[in-house]
Structure formats: structure tokens, C-alpha cells
Amino acid sequence: xxxxxxxxxxxxxxxxxxxxxxxxxxxxxxxxxxxxxxxxxxxxxxxxxxxxxxxxxxxxxxxxxxxxxxxxxxxxxxxxxxxxxxxxxxxxxxxxxxxxxxxxxxxxxxxxxxxxxxxxxxxxxxxxxxxxxxxxxxxxxxxxxxxxxxxxxxxxxxxxxxxxxxxxxxxxxxxxxxxxxxxxxxxxxxxxxxxxxxxxxxxxxxxxxxxxxxxxxxxxxxxxxxxxxxxxxxxxxxxxxxxxxxxxxxxxxxxxxxxxxxxxxxxxxxxxxxxxxxxxxxxxxxxxxxxxxxxxxxxxxxxxxxx
Amino acid sequence: xxxxxxxxxxxxxxxxxxxxxxxxxxxxxxxxxxxxxxxxxxxxxxxxxxxxxxxxxxxxxxxxxxxxxxxxxxxxxxxxxxxxxxxxxxxxxxxxxxxxxxxxxxxx
Numbered sequence: 193x194x195x196x197x198x199x200x201x202x203x204x205x206x207x208x209x210x211x212x213x214x215x216x217x218x219x220x221x222x223x224x225x226x227x228x229x230x231x232x233x234x235x236x237x238x239x240x241x242x243x244x245x246x247x248x249x250x251x252x253x254x255x256x257x258x259x260x261x262x263x264x265x266x267x268x269x270x271x272x273x274x275x276x277x278x279x280x281x282x283x284x285x286x287x288x289x290x291x292x293x294x295x296x297x298x299x300x301x302x303x304x305x306x307x308x309x310x311x312x313x314x315x316x317x318x319x320x321x322x323x324x325x326x327x328x329x330x331x332x333x334x335x336x337x338x339x340x341x342x343x344x345x346x347x348x349x350x351x352x353x354x355x356x357x358x359x360x361x362x363x364x365x366x367x368x369x370x371x372x373x374x375x376x377x378x379x380x381x382x383x384x385x386x387x388x389x390x391x392x393x394x395x396x397x398x399x400x401x402x403x404x405x406x407x408x409x410x411x412x413x414x415x416x417x418x419x420x421x422x423x424x425x426x427x428x429x430x431x432x433x434x435x436x437x438x439x440x441x442x443x444x445x446x447x448x449x450x451x452x453x454x455x456x457x458x459x460x461x462x463x464x465x466x467x468x469x470x471x472x473x474x475x476x477x478x479x480x481x482x483x484x485x486x487x488x489x490x491x492x493x494x495x496x497x498x499x
Numbered sequence: 500x501x502x503x504x505x506x507x508x509x510x511x512x513x514x515x516x517x518x519x520x521x522x523x524x525x526x527x528x529x530x531x532x533x534x535x536x537x538x539x540x541x542x543x544x545x546x547x548x549x550x551x552x553x554x555x556x557x558x559x560x561x562x563x564x565x566x567x568x569x570x571x572x573x574x575x576x577x578x579x580x581x582x583x584x585x586x587x588x589x590x591x592x593x594x595x596x597x598x599x600x601x602x603x604x605x606x607x
Contacts, residue, residue, distance in 0.1 A: 250554055295554075297554065302556065302557035302558055303554035303555065303556060303557050304554055304555045304556070304557050304559075305554060305555075306554060306555040353555075365602075365604070366600040366602065367600055367602045367603060367604040368599070368600055368601045368602060368603060368604070369599075369600075370604070375599065376571065376572055376599065378570035378571075380570075385582075385585045385586055385587060386586055388586075388587040389585075389586035389587040389588075392587050392588060398590035398594065398597075399587045399588065399589055399590060400573075400578055400579075400589070400590050400594075400596045400597075401578060401579035401580065401581060401582065401585075401589065402573065402578070402579045402596075403576075403577060403578070403579040403580070404579055409582070410569070410570075410579075411587070412572065412573060412596060412597075414590070414596075414597045417597050418597055418598075418599060418600045419572045419573065419596070419597050419598050419599050422570050422571070422572065424568075424570050427563070427564045427565070427568050429563070431560035431563055432558060432559050432560055433559055433560055433561075434555075434556065434559045436555065436561075438561075438570070440571075460562075461561050461562025461563065462562040462563070462564050463566070465566040466566075467569045467570065467571030468569045468571050468572070468573060468574075468576075469571045469572050469573065469574050469598075470574060471571070473569075473570070473571050475561065475562045475564075477561065477562075483561040483562065485570075487571060489599070
């Protein structure tokens, strides 16, 4: 007897069913488009090459992450696509911080939740090609998200993962981060000089060596006459480490912020200590283990920019 | 319509042209709507190369630094000594090391 589904099992039909059941056809049934608020603050979009302008957190429990980051920094969360429950936009007084994305982590999986920082470029495709030519590994993209921009994710020659984003609405202006906003990025590298050279080729950074009492090299990467990040030789010792970017949120009191982090489910990875800018920094982990830096910054000379 | 006639109908349909047409349409749709929709948004920055996730590899240590390990910005202080044979291009010696942006934010 011939099965009534005999014809359906022919290869072209099977291929179509596979497409409908997997990613390729999903955009058609994915619901309303994502509503991205503008990232830039100015009427005339500008790109500040090498400035960290965006971050994504992939976490196994979105509700826990929202409670933690909302409690720590006062971030607000909103859904940017009607009906989507596994990611939210985080903002601080109307300014975008990044996205929190929920992805399950299977029991026993050897992975750790982490923040992924995106740096501004004008042309993602050109910057990506340049990065690959200089030893980076392409991990994802480039993909354009209407209303947000075009972005790609790469691993630098040492394996530290970073993103690049050409925002379609320009970048946030170069002003002092408010408490609760990203203020600084540090790359912990095996060979700071080589990694600085790589990022200089990518973002045209000015590289400044920092005074160091040891043989370990510490460098500052700057663009548009603003310091953007530090590149640091990884701390010594026998602990297993891998090169990575660590991003800092401005806080008004690092001691109080670390105490609060512990009280609401986080952990302290580096105790508060005075850093080279004169304020205290610390490193904490959120309840899922994602590391994040805390940094005090006092600047009495700050004047409100006159338009 | 009985079972046999259904089977006959399925068998006489031109499956190859139908299948190819659907494949073409599905391919076009994928090109026309890149990244829009639930899955498209989920992979925003999440590193699709990691099977749609960006989790760091486990088993590594973060933190645990001593208090003399510093990663913060300078306040625009003095530069360190230039080291010979570095692969990067140092900013001109006359350039003062910049600090982080310190302007106040313009009112919206």
C-alpha cells in the first residue's frame, strides 16, 4: 500500500518543510518589528570611532537579571518587540544601556554568562574585513537591524570577544557618564602591546603607555581626544584566566555598591580599591556570574555643556 | 474523494517545479527580512557564531586581583616610558594623555 504522504516525502517538499520549521522562514512569522529607540542624542548623527556605545548581556534568567541590575543601578527595562519575552532593552533616564537576552544554559554546561561590549565604527563591513585581515576571527554578522544599526561580533587575535556597531542614529555624545551608565572598558590581555596594535588598526586609536612600576605593560587607547579603554597585562598568579573585555559602570560609592551587590545576589570578584584615577573600582559578578566593573568618578569641574 | 484518489492526485502533481518555486520564495523572504522578528532580535549581539549564545567559556577566573593592579583611566597625568620595538604607534610625545569625556550632558 502506498502511503498518502508518499509525495510529501519528495526532496523539494521536505526542504520546504525544514525551512518553515527552522530559522530561514521565521522572519515572516516573528511578529511585530523591533522598535529601537535612537541611540544617538544629536540631530546630526556622528560616529565616535572606538567608543563603547552598546552592550548585550546573555543570561539564563531574565527576571533575576532585571531585579539585580534594576536594584543596583536603577535601570529600567522595556520590551522592544511586542510579544517577545526573552529580551529587554535596559535604559537609564531614557538613555540606552544595552539589551538583556535570556538564553537557557543546560545543566553541566561549561559556560558563563557575560556582557558583550560593542564599539562604534562608521562602516562595519570595512572594519570587520580589516579586523580579519589583522588576525581577528569573525563570530557573527554583520547584520543590519533597522532603526538600530549594523553590527558584527569578532574575537581579537588573543580570543577576547568584542562587537562593533555602526549606529543608524549616531552615537551618544562624548559627555561624562552619569551614575548607572557605562564609563570605562578594560581589556585584559596576554600581550597588551600586540593587542593595542590590533585595536589601533581597527579604530585608529591613539596609544599612550602608562607609567608602570613593574614590567607589566598598561596602555590607554584614546580617540577624539578622549580615553576609551585600557589594555592591561593579565594579573599574574596561577589562576586560570583568558583574555577578555571588562566594562565598568559609574557608581557614586563603590563600597556601598559592592555591599548592595552581595545583598541582592551578586558576588565580589575584586574588592574595592583606589585605582589610578583616584576613585575606587571593584569587580562584581551578577547572580548568573557575569562580571561587571564598578567605578567611582568625581569631577567637580564638570560644566553643563552649552548648546 | 477516497484514499486512492487522494494518493493519485498527490502523485500526479508536478512536485519538482512546486518545490523549486517554494524554495526560491523562501530564499527571497530570508533576504528581504534580515534580522526582523523574534529570532532576528534574539541574536542581536549575542554572537550567532556561538549557536545564538554569547556565553564565555567556563572554568576561567575573573577578578582575584591584588589592590595594586589598576585598570582605570588616567586623569590626564604623565605618560609612561616609551618601550622600544612596540608593535603599536605611540601618540606623539607632545600629546598629553587624555582622560575620559568630562563634559556635562546637554539638556534634552
